[in-house]
Amino acid sequence: MTEFFSDFSTVLPRLISEGLSATVYSFLGGAVLMLIVAVLLGVAMHQGPKWLATLARIVVEIFRGTSLIVQLFWIFYVFPQLFAVDLGSLWSAIVALGLNYGAYGAEVVRGSLNAVPKGQWETTTALSMPWLTKMRRIIWPQAWALMLPGFNNLAVMLVKGTAAVGLVLLNDITFEANQARITNGVWAAFGAALLIYLVIALIVSTLFRWMERRAQHRLGLWVKAASTTKATAEAVA
Amino acid sequence: MSTDETTQASAAQQSEASPGIIFEGVVKRFGDHTVLNELNFHVGKGERVTLIGPSGSGKTTILRLLMTLEHLTGGYIYVDGEPLTHKKENGKRVELRAKQVAQTRKRIGMVFQQFNLFPNMSVMENIIEAPIHVLGKSKEEARGRAQQLLDQVGLGDRGDAHPTQLSGGQQQRVAIARALAMDPEIILLDEVTSALDPELVGDVLNVLRDLAATTDITMLIVTHEMQFAQDVSDRVLMFDGGKIIEDAKPDVMFSNPSNERTKEFLRAVL
Structure with missing residues (x-):
């Protein structure tokens, strides 16, 4: 047991100093790209003309329906040969993670737009709002509150998904843990890796829950039912 | 006939x-x-x-x-x-x-059965949103007109309230004011x-x-x-x-x- 703790206390700082940055950069880059891809594809599927919606749907199905690791290899190994575009390890990881999780995110965005009550959409028409005003000012703030739980889920999955980036030669947490196993044993190496992923996931998930509460607060969902009842009582009186 | x-x-x-x-x-x-x-x-x-x-x-x-x-x-x-x-x-x-x-x-303006106030905005914001972004009115002008309309529907002091803080009847009166704000x-x-x-x-x-x-x-x-x-x-x-x-x-x-x-x-x- 003492040996385990001694190994663990050696491995943990090593993983943090040598593997954390690749994991965090892959996650942050992947998360930003995931959001962009999800919004573009999700809005295209919901609001676009038929040809655009179909095109977005095809892209979503391709990236959702194929393996993340195979996509990673395509971007890292095949693209340089096909298009003479060499993104390097980190950008290949970011692009693959962003596209793959963005495809899932597109469904979250589409579903949330769908869940904004029909009356809200119709009122924007009745007030003659142009498309951009309607989306930016009325629909999006409501859809955003609905899509945050879905994005929370995806972001936590994305944290764990970064474990694949070692396959394109990034020295991330998983890669470093696999190296540390040789010197410090499997228990300490993978125990430390688990702990780091769990902490990152908890931070990400806490952040998203805070954003979710903020978005709901803006929609007035924090107002207790009692105040509405009180308003009705006052009006009647 | x-x-x-x-x-x-x-x-x-x-x-x-x-x-x-x-x-x-x-x-x-x-x-x-x-x-x-x-x-x-x-x-x-x-x-x-x-x-x-x-x-x-x-x-x-x-x-x-x-x-x-x-x-x-x-x-x-x-x-x-x-x-x-x-x-x-x-x-x-x-x-x-x-x-x-x-x-x-x-x-043309329309008032709906279910009021359809925007839940992400206050009463005042609900009314001035379209006049500003559709008619191109200044914020001051839109607010002035909105206050006038709120007074007209008997809710002159509820501009800062959130729609969920209002009764159904009050929400509908805001919806009427909102439609009228587009003249x-x-x-x-x-x-x-x-x-x-x-x-x-x-x-x-x-x-x-x-x-x-x-x-x-x-x-x-x-x-x-x-x-x-x-x-x-x-x-x-x-x-x-x-x-x-x-x-x-x-x-x-x-x-x-x-x-x-x-x-x-x-x-x-x-």
Whole structure:
């Protein structure tokens, strides 16, 4: 047991100093790209003309329906040969993670737009709002509150998904843990890796829950039912 | 005189007084179901017309077609002489571009049964949003007008409130203020009291009575509040099966209707 703790206390700082940055950069880059891809594809599927919606749907199905690791290899190994575009390890990881999780995110965005009550959409028409005003000012703030739980889920999955980036030669947490196993044993190496992923996931998930509460607060969902009842009582009186 | 002849005679009479709204051969189908078939009627400028009739008779569809919330299957709608969604060109029916439709639509406002206030905005923001972003008014100008309208609907001190802090009746009065903030020439009222507790109906109807008395806005009303219809309407149209079966002044419609179906309907609701 003492040996385990001694190994663990050696491995943990090593993983943090040598593997954390690749994991965090892959996650942050992947998360930003995931959001962009999800919004573009999700809005295209919901609001676009038929040809655009179909095109977005095809892209979503391709990236959702194929393996993340195979996509990673395509971007890292095949693209340089096909298009003479060499993104390097980190950008290949970011692009693959962003596209793959963005495809899932597109469904979250589409579903949330769908869940904004029909009356809200119709009122924007009745007030003659142009498309951009309607989306930016009325629909999006409501859809955003609905899509945050879905994005929370995806972001936590994305944290764990970064474990694949070692396959394109990034020295991330998983890669470093696999190296540390040789010197410090499997228990300490993978125990430390688990702990780091769990902490990152908890931070990400806490952040998203805070954003979710903020978005709901803006929609007035924090107002207790009692105040509405009180308003009705006052009006009647 | 048959019902159709009565309708046409009345429509012709209305068209003489510069028509604000014209429905010409309007057809609306949902799949195989025809809701409106070759519907013709006019509403004069500044006229208050109430549409009554059983559920599914096409009254709400008429308002929704005017607000361009439904696609017109056939025929034409004119607003102040301008085609709304389709025009005649060399004998053909041509659909207008979205921008042209939006131009004409700006003359029309609508108040919905479910209020539909924007939950991400305060009462004041709900009212000034479209005047700023659609009419291009300055924030100060829009706020000034919104405050005036809130005073008019009896909610002058609730501008900072959130919609969920208001009762249904108050929310509906805000929705009325919001529609009026766009300075529409025509306002469509779609069963605006149907979702309210009975005690809250009076305040909303009083606001509308006041609106009818103090402005020359054209009003097209779908309601089950027959007393209100009688008080504010210049004309009442009785619908059944997507057709106007009786078109009369409110005192005649409610006291001495000529059509058997109208008599039966009014007996059931009055």
